[in-house]
Amino acid sequence: KAGVTQTPRYLIKTRGQQVTLSCSPISGHRSVSWYQQTPGQGLQFLFEYFSETQRNKGNFPGRFSGRQFSNSRSEMNVSTLELGDSALYLCASSLDRAAEAFFGQGTRLTVV
Amino acid sequence: DQQVKQNSPSLSVQEGRISILNCDYTNSMFDYFLWYKKYPAEGPTFLISISSIKDKNEDGRFTVFLNKSAKHLSLHIVPSQPGDSAVYFCAALPLSNFGNEKLTFGTGTRLTIIP
Numbered sequence: 001k002a003g004v005t006q007t008p009r010y011l012i013k014t015r016g017q018q019v020t021l022s023c024s025p026i027s028g029h030r031s032v033s034w035y036q037q038t039p040g041q042g043l044q045f046l047f048e049y050f051s052e053t054q055r056n057k058g059n060f061p062g063r064f065s066g067r068q069f070s071n072s073r074s075e076m077n078v079s080t081l082e083l084g085d086s087a088l089y090l091c092a093s094s095l096d097r098a099a100e101a102f103f104g105q106g107t108r109l110t111v112v
Numbered sequence: 113d114q115q116v117k118q119n120s121p122s123l124s125v126q127e128g129r130i131s132i133l134n135c136d137y138t139n140s141m142f143d144y145f146l147w148y149k150k151y152p153a154e155g156p157t158f159l160i161s162i163s164s165i166k167d168k169n170e171d172g173r174f175t176v177f178l179n180k181s182a183k184h185l186s187l188h189i190v191p192s193q194p195g196d197s198a199v200y201f202c203a204a205l206p207l208s209n210f211g212n213e214k215l216t217f218g219t220g221t222r223l224t225i226i227p
Binding site for chain 2: 004033035040041042043044045048056058090092097098099101102103104105106
């Protein structure tokens with residue numbers, strides 16, 4: 001069974017640009033969550049999608065958005081990139097419950 | 113507002129000895145706690161969990177202890193092995209709040225096992 005796949009693995013963008021990250025969950029999983037990991041801040045919850053609907057949302061500005069498609073694949077978009085957005089972005093999928101989530105390897109975003 | 117805290121950013125332990133990683137939480141709604149292990153360039157992997165109805169859960173070399181009155185949990189690894197060197201994250205969620213179960217993570221503790 002394939003795990004959670006995130007693409008791309010690495011990304012370098014310029015301040016002010018926008019970026020889209022992709023996450024393919026484990027087959028059959030309907031919940032996809034996104035996290036931002038920065039040094040000293042741990043993993044911070046961005047949002048969760050379940051059956052194409054945003055079910056939970058963290059405390060990030062509106063520049064961070066996401067969506068989920070009918071095949072459960074999810075994308076995360078960050079507009080007007082800032083230097084502070086440089087981080088590892090992790091996606092996790094589960095059948096339904098957050099406690100049963102499996103994580104992808106992450107996308108390392110560097111904003112210059 | 114850090115609701116889950118891991119106050120030790122790093123810990124070094126001799127191979128074969130016990131590693132103890134600590135975690136504190138402030139939110140009384142949390143009723144399920146998990147530990148994840150993360151190697152560089154990989155996503156976190158689930159290690160062990162504990163429900164608030166228990167005070168101990170054991171899985172092989174890993175044991176998690178929960179002290180609800182102190183809002184404190186700890187992960188014990190014994191004996192520690194070189195492959196245990198990684199960053200360990202504590203996480204919590206309100207399992208009983210179905211549909212609002214976002215995981216809240218601590219900042220992580222980097223464990224180094226010295227051969």
